[in-house]
Amino acid sequence: MRNHLRTFMLLAALTAVFVAAGYMVGGPTGMLIAFVLAAAMNLVSYWNADKIVLSMYRAQPADENDPDPLIRNYAVDVRELATRAGLPPPRVFIIDQDQPNAFATGRDPAHAAVAATRGLLAMLDRREIRGVMAHELAHVKNRDTLTMTVTATIAGAVSALANFGVFFGGRDENGRPAGMLGAILVAVLAPLAAALVQMAISRGREYEADREGAAISGDPQALASALRKIDAYARGGVYNPDAEAHPATAHMFIINPLAGKGGDNLFSTHPATENRVEALLGMAGEAARAPLRRSRGDGTAVPVTDARRGPWG
Incomplete structure (x- = not known):
């Protein structure tokens, strides 16, 4: 309940920024x-959250009959992980980009979609891909996807409105043109305020999705390894052109797609990767220190904390 209230307040703040920018223009x-x-x-955004973002990245459907074994295994694993998480199987998409990354979208678990880039499938091993997709399914399970997509839509609109204000100038409190100063305020302060709200929504959710994703996959080390590889690759200067064209969607990805920057600071859309890896390890x-017992007589040793969801659920 507290997370839902916090989300509502942040979205209200973002809407207020948009309205204020409209007044300045x-x-x-x-x-x-x-x-x-x-x-x-x-x-x-509520009714078309998935379609909006997937179209931005020209995502194509992927299924278990694809002739490419990487895509076929990816689709199979998403279905299996969704079942383990108690979720309806989401639609699965592939994005034709070299940068390794992934995101989830949709207004609720029944209308969810997950997408991974070809770069991610090519760079990670199957175990690591499962860790990444478990993280994305955790966003679906926690109902983060709607908030993240609506936030991206409004934040992008604030930036567009600010750019509009540059050409036409801002307005003062009496509605009169405010000249160059007003244009500067609209162009700089409004997008900055929107970005701060957007970042506040995103960062805490990534830690929670890491935790829940580890519970779904039962393999926190796989996600930790994947995060290290993705972050290192992104820092090498491999950019996603579609993400650069739509920077307001950066917070939706598992790693910042704009420049691979991470850092637990005021201007980061994601927590620092090293902090996320440390938490996962x-x-x-x-789990290694937890007592073990036999589960369902099948000879499988599992932590006693929760045989169904794992020790992190």
């Missing part, structure tokens, strides 16, 4: 128009 009339647009965007250590 067009005075009271601009504020009213921005409010109506914000309400419409929230509604459209700590989970693996806890």
Whole structure:
């Protein structure tokens, strides 16, 4: 409940930034128009969250009959992991980009979709891919996907509105043109405020999805290894052109797709990768120290904390 309240407050703040930017561009009339647009965007994003983001990245469906064994195994593993998580199988997509990355989207678990880049399937081994997709399914299970997509939509609109203000100038409190100063305020402060709210929504959710993803896959070390590889590759300068064109969607990916930057600071969309890896390895250590017992008579040793979900659930 507390997470849902926090999310509502952050989304309300982001909507308020959009409305304020509308006032700076067009005075009271601009504020009213921005409010109506914000309400419409929230509604459209709710019903079409998956379609909006998937179309931005030109994602193509992937299934278990694909002739490419990497894609075929990827689709099979997503279905299996969804079953383990108690989720309906999401739609599975592939993005034709070399940068290794992945995201989940959709308004609820029944309408969810997951997407991975070809670069991710090519670079990681199957165990690591399973760890990444378990993380994305954790976002679905925690119902993060709707919030993340609506946030991306509104944050992108604030930036577009700010750019509009550069050409037409801002408005003062009486609705009169505010000249160059107003344009600068709109162009700089509005996107900055939107970005700060967007980052606040994203970072805590990544830690939680790591934890829940480790519970789904039962293999926190696989996700830790995948995060290390993805982060190192991204830092090598391999960019995703579609992400560069839509920077407001950066927080949706498992690793920042813009420049692979990480850092637990005011301007990061993701927690520092080394901090996430440390937390995951700590989970693996806890599992190793946990007492074991036999499960269902099949000879499989599992931690006593929870034979169904694993020791991190």
